Amino acid sequence: xxxxxxxxxxxxxxxxxxxxxxxxxxxxxxxxxxxxxxxxxxxxxxxxxxxxxxxxxxxxxxxxxxxxxxxxxxxxxxxxxxxxxxxxxxxxxxxxxxxxxxxxxxxxxxxxxxxxxxxxxxxxxxxxxxxxxxxxxxxxxxxxxxxxxxxxxxxxxxxxxxxxxxxxxxxxxxxxxxxxxxxxxxxxxxxxxxxxxxxxxxxxxxxxxxxxxxxxxxxxxxxxxxxxxxxxxxxxxxxxxxxxxxxxxxxxxxxxxxxxxxxxxxxxxxxxxxxxxxxxxxxxxxxxxxxxxxxxxxxxxxxxxxxxxxxxxxxxxxxxxxxxxxxxxxxxxxxxxxxxxxxxxxxxxxxxxxxxxxxxxxxxxxxxxxxxxxxxxxxxxxxxxxxxxxxxxxxxxxxxxxxxxxxxxxxxx
Numbered sequence: 038x039x040x041x042x043x044x045x046x047x048x049x050x051x052x053x054x055x056x057x058x059x060x061x062x063x064x065x066x067x068x069x070x071x072x073x074x075x076x077x078x079x080x081x082x083x084x085x086x087x088x089x090x091x092x093x094x095x096x097x098x099x100x101x102x103x104x105x106x107x108x109x110x111x112x113x114x115x116x117x118x119x120x121x122x123x124x125x126x127x128x129x130x131x132x133x134x135x136x137x138x139x140x141x142x143x144x145x146x147x148x149x150x151x152x153x154x155x156x157x158x159x160x161x162x163x164x165x166x167x168x169x170x171x172x173x174x175x176x177x178x179x180x181x182x183x184x185x186x187x188x189x190x191x192x193x194x195x196x197x198x199x200x201x202x203x204x205x206x207x208x209x210x211x212x213x214x215x216x217x218x219x220x221x222x223x224x225x226x227x228x229x230x231x232x233x234x235x236x237x238x239x240x241x242x243x244x245x246x247x248x249x250x251x252x253x254x255x256x257x258x259x260x261x262x263x264x265x266x267x268x269x270x271x272x273x274x275x276x277x278x279x280x281x282x283x284x285x286x287x288x289x290x291x292x293x294x295x296x297x298x299x300x301x302x303x304x305x306x307x308x309x310x311x312x313x314x315x316x317x318x319x320x321x322x323x324x325x326x327x328x329x330x331x332x333x334x335x336x337x338x339x340x341x342x343x344x345x346x347x348x349x350x351x352x353x354x355x356x357x358x359x360x361x362x363x364x365x366x367x368x369x370x371x372x373x374x375x376x377x378x379x380x381x382x383x384x385x386x387x388x389x390x391x392x393x394x395x396x397x398x399x400x401x402x403x404x405x406x407x408x409x410x411x412x413x414x415x416x417x418x419x420x421x422x423x424x425x426x427x428x429x430x431x432x433x434x435x436x437x438x439x440x441x442x443x444x445x446x447x448x449x450x
Contacts, residue, residue: 066129145185156338166228339426349415
């Protein structure tokens with residue numbers, strides 16, 4: 038059957054609406070891997086505790102950098118006193134199970150390829166350097182500044198503390214960094230001389246880490262890679278987006294991919310330009326609000342949802358059958374019946390997005406147990422904000438807009 042041309046023209050807008058095309062951008066495929074569960078599917082309690090400790094240490098590190106860079110304490114830091122250009126890009130992400138999302142970048146001239154963890158909860162890029170000869174650097178690809186004609190030693194050191202008390206430390210350089218064909222020149226990065234045990238190949242398959250927060254929490258006090266791409270005119274839009282799905286995960290650079298989500302993006306403003314900090318309007322269970330307004334940090338580098346102890350307990354008190362799991366798992370953890378995993382909703386920008394039972398459930402507390410560990414954990418050191426990690430982000434398409442300073446969420450296609 039042949040349609041007349043006028044009928045075809047009338048159908049074009051409908052076809053376009055039914056199949057949204059991605060904005061100009063490039064995909065970075067992501068891989069994912071985790072040590073949060075044991076081979077039998079039960080939770081790895083030490084790894085869960087270590088992950089929470091690392092997230093808390095990262096927040097403290099960012100608070101310290103923010104104060105150093107701006108001369109002011111971060112508002113959430115209350116726990117202590119002290120067209121010829123390529124315009125977009127994407128990277129496929131590797132799924133390191135339920136903990137770490139990583140993909141490829143290239144560094145130097147001639148360029149060499151490295152894998153990095155893309156982390157919206159920090160702002161600095163580091164890789165193992167030529168002097169990193171400890172056992173934790175073994176198996177990682179080394180960045181050697183002497184082999185790059187565009188590398189410049191800025192004669193500054195760095196040290197990034199982690200939850201186990203160890204650190205990643207080394208020397209800072211400027212060099213060319215390319216992600217999905219988009220190039221940032223004179224980009225600040227660190228060549229590590231030491232890696233903590235958490236960065237050993239078994240625990241951390243990526244070579245290094247690339248922070249995607251704002252400059253104000255940079256330990257280097259330098260533009261992060263994405264900010265450099267925007268400033269140097271490499272992107273069509275000052276936006277990047279994550280699709281952390283069970284398959285086909287990716288980081289999209291320079292816009293959003295409309296084929297990955299449905300119903301449109303709901304945006305909420307960034308309330309402080311350090312972390313990707315936004316207002317979590319409510320936490321719901323069975324359509325009923327359990328918790329109200331909470332400052333929150335949207336962090337792809339945190340596996341769980343970490344909140345203040347009081348409000349997390351209040352949430353679990355509303356869930357039938359929940360129990361404190363301090364003795365079995367660790368401080369701040371709770372279990373729920375494995376045959377009745379709850380659906381929790383988080384509201385941003387007036388729209389509620391559900392956390393599926395599959396992502397909320399971290400696994401049985403032990404083999405054969407009917408008690409499963411919940412993906413929201415409380416911490417006494419957090420008294421005024423939550424860290425919203427992958428337990429939520431795996432349920433939504435998330436856009437980070439550095440031009441309008443906002444974060445957008447949408448339901449996955």
